[in-house]
Amino acid sequence: MTLGELTLWLIIGLVVFQFWRIRSISEKANEYARQYCDQHQLQLLSVARQKTRLSGRHGKLDWYSEFIFEFSGNGEDRYSGCMYFIGKQVIKTSLPPYRIN
Template sequence: MTLLELVIWLTIGFTGYQFWRIRAISESTYQYLTQYCNTHQLQLLSVSRAKTRFSFKYGKPDWHSVFNFEFSSNGEDRYSGQVELIGVRIVRTDVPPHRV
């Protein structure tokens, strides 16, 4: 095995690991939002990733992600909120004023 082959295999492995890391962040965000909506008696309608970038916050390199989500409080209206994460740590959850 040459050095070039080793670098290629390490790059493939690192890319695969980062893909699964981003998937884990997405799944944990969905679970968090499901729990959040159930706690506040809201109906979760959709979740989408707005942006993801590499960050060095909190002393280690990790993904800084922002997710948009839509929810309903009475089944008729639709509101948009936002969740910000670094890794799987929730940094901020913004929910607009909504009808109860």
């Protein structure tokens, strides 16, 4: 095996590892949104990743991700909230004012 082949295999391995890491962060965001809505008596409608990039904030290099989730407070209206993650750690959750029953 040449140095070029070894480098190629390392790059492929790194890409696969990062794919699984981002997928894991998305699953954590979905779980967090479900728990957040249950805790605040909201109906979770959907979760989607809006942005993902590498960030060096908070002392280590990790993925910064923004997720949008849609929810309803009364079963009729639809609102969008945002969740911000660094790695699998939630940094902030923001919701607009919403109507409840």
